[in-house]
Amino acid sequence: MLGATVMTWSGWLRAGRCLALAAWALGSGLALADITVVDDRGHTVALKGPAQRVITLLPSLTESVCALQACDRLVGTDRYSNWPASVRNLPKLAGLEDTPIERIVSLKPDVVLAAVSSRAVDRLEALGIRVLALEPKSLQDTRRMLETVATVLGRPGEGERLWASIEGRVQAVAQGVPARFKGQAVYFEVATAPYAAGQASFVGEALQRLGLANIVPPAMGAFPKLNPEFVVRAQPGLVMASVDAVADMRKRPGWASIQALQQGRACAFPEAQFDLLVRPGPRLGEATELVAACLKALPAPAPASGARP
Amino acid sequence: MSADLLTASGLSLSLGGRRVVDGVSLSLHAGQWVALVGPNGAGKSSLLSILAGLRPPDEGLITLAGRAMTQWPARDRARQLAWLSQQGEAEGDIAVADVVRLGRLPHLGLIGQAGPDDEQIVQAAMAETECLALAGRRLSALSGGERQRVLLARALAVQAPVLLLDEPTTHLDAPHQHDLVRSLVRQARAGRAVAAVLHDLNLALAADRLLVMAQGRLQADGAPSDPAVRATLEAVFAHAFRIERFGQRWVAVPDLDTP
Amino acid sequence: MPVHRAALSVPALVASLLGLSVLLLAAGVSAGSEGWSLNWRADADLISAIRAPRSLGAWVAGALLGLAGALAQGLFRNPLADPFLLGSAAGAGLGVVLVLVAGGAAGVTLGLAQAGWLLQAGLVSAAFVGALAGVLLTLLLAGGAARPMRLLLCGVVVGVLMGSLSDLLLILSPEALRGKQVFLLGTTGFLGWQHVAWMAGSLVWLLPLARRLARVLDALVLGEASASSLGLNLPRLRLGLVALMALATACAVSQAGLVAFVGLVAPHIVRRWVVVTHAGLLALSALSGGVLLLAADVLARSVIAPQELPVGVVTALLGGGYLLWLLRQQTRPA
Numbered sequence: 001m002l003g004a005t006v007m008t009w010s011g012w013l014r015a016g017r018c019l020a021l022a023a024w025a026l027g028s029g030l031a032l033a034d035i036t037v038v039d040d041r042g043h044t045v046a047l048k049g050p051a052q053r054v055i056t057l058l059p060s061l062t063e064s065v066c067a068l069q070a071c072d073r074l075v076g077t078d079r080y081s082n083w084p085a086s087v088r089n090l091p092k093l094a095g096l097e098d099t100p101i102e103r104i105v106s107l108k109p110d111v112v113l114a115a116v117s118s119r120a121v122d123r124l125e126a127l128g129i130r131v132l133a134l135e136p137k138s139l140q141d142t143r144r145m146l147e148t149v150a151t152v153l154g155r156p157g158e159g160e161r162l163w164a165s166i167e168g169r170v171q172a173v174a175q176g177v178p179a180r181f182k183g184q185a186v187y188f189e190v191a192t193a194p195y196a197a198g199q200a201s202f203v204g205e206a207l208q209r210l211g212l213a214n215i216v217p218p219a220m221g222a223f224p225k226l227n228p229e230f231v232v233r234a235q236p237g238l239v240m241a242s243v244d245a246v247a248d249m250r251k252r253p254g255w256a257s258i259q260a261l262q263q264g265r266a267c268a269f270p271e272a273q274f275d276l277l278v279r280p281g282p283r284l285g286e287a288t289e290l291v292a293a294c295l296k297a298l299p300a301p302a303p304a305s306g307a308r309p
Numbered sequence: 310m311s312a313d314l315l316t317a318s319g320l321s322l323s324l325g326g327r328r329v330v331d332g333v334s335l336s337l338h339a340g341q342w343v344a345l346v347g348p349n350g351a352g353k354s355s356l357l358s359i360l361a362g363l364r365p366p367d368e369g370l371i372t373l374a375g376r377a378m379t380q381w382p383a384r385d386r387a388r389q390l391a392w393l394s395q396q397g398e399a400e401g402d403i404a405v406a407d408v409v410r411l412g413r414l415p416h417l418g419l420i421g422q423a424g425p426d427d428e429q430i431v432q433a434a435m436a437e438t439e440c441l442a443l444a445g446r447r448l449s450a451l452s453g454g455e456r457q458r459v460l461l462a463r464a465l466a467v468q469a470p471v472l473l474l475d476e477p478t479t480h481l482d483a484p485h486q487h488d489l490v491r492s493l494v495r496q497a498r499a500g501r502a503v504a505a506v507l508h509d510l511n512l513a514l515a516a517d518r519l520l521v522m523a524q525g526r527l528q529a530d531g532a533p534s535d536p537a538v539r540a541t542l543e544a545v546f547a548h549a550f551r552i553e554r555f556g557q558r559w560v561a562v563p564d565l566d567t568p
Numbered sequence: 569m570p571v572h573r574a575a576l577s578v579p580a581l582v583a584s585l586l587g588l589s590v591l592l593l594a595a596g597v598s599a600g601s602e603g604w605s606l607n608w609r610a611d612a613d614l615i616s617a618i619r620a621p622r623s624l625g626a627w628v629a630g631a632l633l634g635l636a637g638a639l640a641q642g643l644f645r646n647p648l649a650d651p652f653l654l655g656s657a658a659g660a661g662l663g664v665v666l667v668l669v670a671g672g673a674a675g676v677t678l679g680l681a682q683a684g685w686l687l688q689a690g691l692v693s694a695a696f697v698g699a700l701a702g703v704l705l706t707l708l709l710a711g712g713a714a715r716p717m718r719l720l721l722c723g724v725v726v727g728v729l730m731g732s733l734s735d736l737l738l739i740l741s742p743e744a745l746r747g748k749q750v751f752l753l754g755t756t757g758f759l760g761w762q763h764v765a766w767m768a769g770s771l772v773w774l775l776p777l778a779r780r781l782a783r784v785l786d787a788l789v790l791g792e793a794s795a796s797s798l799g800l801n802l803p804r805l806r807l808g809l810v811a812l813m814a815l816a817t818a819c820a821v822s823q824a825g826l827v828a829f830v831g832l833v834a835p836h837i838v839r840r841w842v843v844v845t846h847a848g849l850l851a852l853s854a855l856s857g858g859v860l861l862l863a864a865d866v867l868a869r870s871v872i873a874p875q876e877l878p879v880g881v882v883t884a885l886l887g888g889g890y891l892l893w894l895l896r897q898q899t900r901p902a
Contacts (some may be wrong), residue, residue: 080742095739180881191746193755220875228757229618230601253760254617271743295755361795387799398791400645404843412788415799419783447843448789467798480569 037148039132040116040141047130050154051110057094057120060281061113061134062087064146067162067282070153075107083283088151094120105129111152136280139205144280162282169285174210180300184237185213185262189245190278195225202280206288212238228270232258238298239266240291242274268292312339312469313372314502320359320369322352322477329355330366337471342497343504344513347522347545353506354395354475356522359393360504361473373471387415391467393460393474397565399448399533405459406444409435411568412466429431434466435459437492453480461489472496474505478512490515510542510561521545533559576841578848585855586819589627592862599866601874602645609839625823625881627761627858628767630830632820634773634857637831638838638850639813642785643806644716651817651831654719654810658706658734659702660821663694664751665734667745692763692822695751699818702726703810713806716792746880754825756865763823770819775854778812782847827880829887830857830864837893862884 035047055076056062062081065074071086078094081087093104099120104112105127114121116135124131132152136142147159186207188197197203198216201223207214215234216224232254239246239260246268249255260266269277269290277287316336322329329352337343337360345353358364360371371378374389381389391412399408412434415428423431434439437459448456455482464472474493478486490512497503499516504520507513512524514533521529521541529541539552539559550561576584597619598604600611606621608615636651646654667690682895709722738745784805796802820827836855838849864882871877 007895037700042592079739097744191750193750193876195746224875225878227869227874227876229614229869232614232618233601251760252758257617258612275743294808340788358793363796383796383801387797390797392794393792394794394797398794399789400790400791401786402839402843403786403789403845407786407845408789411783411790411798414783414787420780445843459791522672554610 018161023277035151035154037132037151037173039148040135040145041121041133043133044110045130045132045152047111048151052153053107053109054105054153055093055104055109055112057112057114057118058135059083060136060142060279061149062070063146063279063281063283064149065113065153068146068150068153068155068158073153075109076104091292094118099123101127113152115148130154136202138202139280139284140199142202142280142284145280163237166282166285170209170288171204173285175289177210177292177295181238181295181298182211183213185215185232185234186238186240187215187234187236189239189241189249190223192248193225194231195229196231197225197278198222198224203278206284207291208290218235228252229254231255236260237265238295240277240294241266241268243268243270263299265298267291269294314339314374314457315360317360318370320356320366320541322355322359322366324355328525330359333369333522333525333527335520335527335530337502339470339500339505340497341502341517342493343502343518343520344516345479345504345506346508346510346542347528351522351545352525353522357392357475357504357506361390362386363392375478384415384418387469388467389424389469390471390473391464391469393464393472394476395475395521397478399456399460400534402449404429404444405446405448405451406435408448409440409461409462409466412463412468415467415469421448430468431462431466434462437465437495438462439488448523449482452484457481458485461492463477465492469502472501472503473498474503476506476508478507478509486512510546510550511558514559514561575843578842578844578852581842581852582855585852585859588663589862590883592866593627595870596620596626596732596862599870599873601869603873604870605647607750621761621764622756622759623862623865624806625764625767626756627862628859629756629759629824629827630834631836631854631858631859632767632771632774633827633830634849634853634855635771636780636813636816636820636836637833637857638835638846638853639778639785639809639816640831642706642782642846642849643786643809643813643842644720644789647836648832650829651813652727652826654723654814655701655706655730656699656814656817656821657826658817659705659725659729660695660699660826661748661751662730662734662737663696663698663701664691665737665748666698667691667694669737669741670748683842691747691751694822695825696818696822699821700814702730703814705730707807707810712803712819714803716806719810748877749830749851751825752874752880753878754827756824756861756868756879757876759823767823770815771854774812774816774819775851777813778809778816778841779847779852781809781812781868782845782850784809785846824861825880827861827864827883831885833887833890834860836851836891840894 017246023166034049037043038042052073052298053075054065055074056065057078059081062077065071066084074087074090076091078086093100099180101120104124109129112124112129112131114131114133116133121131121133134145134148136145143163146163150156150159188203190197196216196227198218198220199208199214200218200221204214215236235258237260246266250261255261273290276283277290313336318334320330320333333356347353359366373381373386410423413423413431417423435444438461440455440462443451443455443459448459449483451459455550459475464474477489480490493503493505513519518532519529519538520527521538522542528545529538531538533539543552548564550563552559553562597608597615598606600614605611635652640649640651640653641647706719706723706726709726711718713719738748784800787798787800794874834853835849837856838852844852861883864879864886868877868879868882
C-alpha cells in the first residue's frame, strides 16, 4: 500500500509527514529521558523521570530501595524478600524458577530491579518494561548498586551517603572486635560440599574490614567449592557457618582435628542471621554487628595454633 | 499306539473381543512330528503358546504326560516341554554357547553347575544345528539365520519329550531349512512329540501329520496322504495352490495363472 | 554387523580393573588439597583420616552403582537403562529435601520440625529411605514386577511425582535448595571410615545374592515368554532383582549423592572387552563402576586443587565421553 501511495505527489507528502513525526517523537523521547544508568550487564537504561512504581526481584535490591527511604514506591517484590516487615504484604512476584510476567506487566512498573541471572529480564524488556539487572558480588559492587538504585529513584548521591553510613557503622564495629581475633584466618562456609566465602567475596571483604583474614585467597574466586582437606590443612582460627553446618562439621572425617572446632571458636548462626550475612545489601552494617557479637562471646585462640606446614 | 504326550480339549481364547482359538482339541504323540499350518491370523502362535502352558486358555483343558497343565510346577513342566518362540525377542550380548546352555536351566536350576553330561548335550545340540563354529560369538553379533540356529539349539538342549516350535524356519536359508526339518524328524524318531508352526507348505507336507487351522478353528487333523486333509489345506488358502504328488513327496504348486 | 575387535579374556579384564583400582587408590591417597604429594609419611594423618576413606568410599560407592546398573540393564533388556529408573533418584531427592526443609523456617510453619525424628535421621538415612520408598511406590503402582513395561512407566510417574513434590517444598523453603543441589551433583568429600564400612558391608552380601539370580537375566535375553518356558517364576524373581537393585542404589546414593552415568556406563565398559554371562557381568560391572567413580573423584579434586569439581559433573563427562566414543565405534563400517 505504501508503495502505491508513494507513486503520487500526495503520497510523498504523507510519507514526509510520517518521517517528521517519527523524528520529533524520537527527539522528544530522548529529551524527556533525564535519568540514564548502566546496569551490571552493561546495558544503558533510560527513564523519563524518577521511578515511582518499582518492582524488585531480589531481596538485597528490596532492602536497598527501602534503605533509601523509597519503600512506599514498591509495588511488588520477590517471594524471598522479608525485610522490612512492610514488604511482606506486597504482591509476591517471583520465586527461583517462576516469574509471573503478565502480573508484573499489569502492575505497570516504571522499572524492575532484578538479578542478572534472572530469566525474566529478557522477556520483560521485550515487552517494553525497563529492567535494571543488578547482582552485587563484592563490596564495590554493593556500593555501585546502591548509587544506581538511588539514581533511578531520583535521589542521586543518596546511595553514596548510605554507603558512607554503612562504612562508618562497619568501622565502629571493627573497633569493637576483640584484639585477640585480629588477623585470625576465618573459614566461612556458605553451603555443604563445602562452598566457602573467600576473600574476594563481599562476605570476605566485610570480614576483612573487621580485621579478619580468610583461609581462601582472592585467587580462588568468591565462592569456591573446596576440597575438605584444604580446610583441615589450613587450620582456620575461626569457623563461621549456619548452626546445622557447624553441628555437622565435627562429624566430618578429619575435621575433628581442626582446633577452632575443638576449642569452640565457631560462630554458628541461626538461619535468619545466616541469611542476613550472605545478603549483599544495605544491612551490611548489621551483619558485621552479628559477627562481632559472636566473636565477643568466643574464647581466645590458643597461642600454639597455626596452619599446617 | 504311541503315547499321548500332550492332549488338549476344547481350547478357546479370546483376545480383544476376537476369538483367536475356538474349541481346538488335539493330541501330540511320541515319535511323531506335526506341522501346524494355516493362513495369517489363524491363531497358530496363540494355540502353540497355550499348549506350552505359557498362556492360560479361556476354556478347555490341557494334559501333559497324564497330568493337567495347571498341576505342573513350572520347573518340572520346563523339563517336559521345550518351546521356541517366534524370533525377534532374543537380544543380548552373551556368548552363543551360554545361550544354548540356557536350555539346561530347567535341569540345573538357578545355581546348579553344569556337569560333563550337560556340556555334552549342549555340544550335541549345537552340532545338530551347525552352530559349533559360533560358540564364542556374541548373540547380538550374529546374522538372523545364525541366531535362529542358536535358539533352536537352545530348545534342543532341553531334551524335553515335547518340543513346540513357532516358525522355526524364520531367517533360515533353504539348505538350513531342510537341515531343520531333518533335525525335527530325528527328534521325532528318537521318541519325542514335535509340533512346529510352518509357513512353508512344502516343508509342512513332509510332516507325519498336519494340523490345519483357520479362523481359530482346527479345520483338519491328519496325515498329508489323507485327501480330506489336502483338500482342506487347499481350501483354507483359498486355492492359491494345488497339492500334487511328486515322487515320494507332496508338493504345493502355486497357482500363478492370471484369471 | 561389525565383528568385535580386540577382546580380552575375563581374567585379563579382572587383572586390569584390579590393577587400575590399586593405581587409582594410590593416586587418591596422594591427591591432596595442595596437589600431588608422594610424601605419605608426612601426610599420614590426613591420609588416614580423609584421603584413604574417601578414595575407598568412592570405589565402593561406584561398585554398588555399577552392580545396580548391570541389574537394571539386564532387567529391562535395554543397554540404556540405569539404576535410577524406578524412582530411586527422585525418592532420595525428596527424602533429602524433607530433612532440609524440616530444619528450616518453613519446616517450623509446616509442623515438620515437630517431627524431631526427621532431623535426627539425618540426610544419609533420609536419602536411603527415600530411595527405597520410591521403588516401593513404583512396585505398588505397577502391581508387582510381573510386567516390565508397566514397571518402567510407573517408575517414570513416581519419579515425576516425587520430583514435583520436592520442588514444591523447595519453593516454600528456598534455603534448602543449596543442600539439594549439592546432593544432586554428588559428593564424595565427606566419606569417612564408617561410611566405607557400611557400603562395603552392603556390597559384600548384595553381590553374591545378585549373582545367584544372574541366570534369570541370562534367560531374559531369550525374551519373556522363552524365559517363562524355561520354568522361571518371572514375577517373583524379577521382584527379587528389583529389590537388590534398589538396595544397591540406595546404599550408594545415600552416601555419595546422585552420581550420574556410573551405573549406565560400567556394564558397557565390561561388555566392550569381554563376552560373559550375567554372573560375570554383575561382578565385573561392580569392579569397573568402582574404578570409574574413584577415577572421577581423584580427577575432581586434583584438576583445580584446592578447589573441587562436583564428582557428578566429572562422571558425566567421563561416562558421557565414553558413550560417545562407543557410538562412533559402532557407526564406523566394519
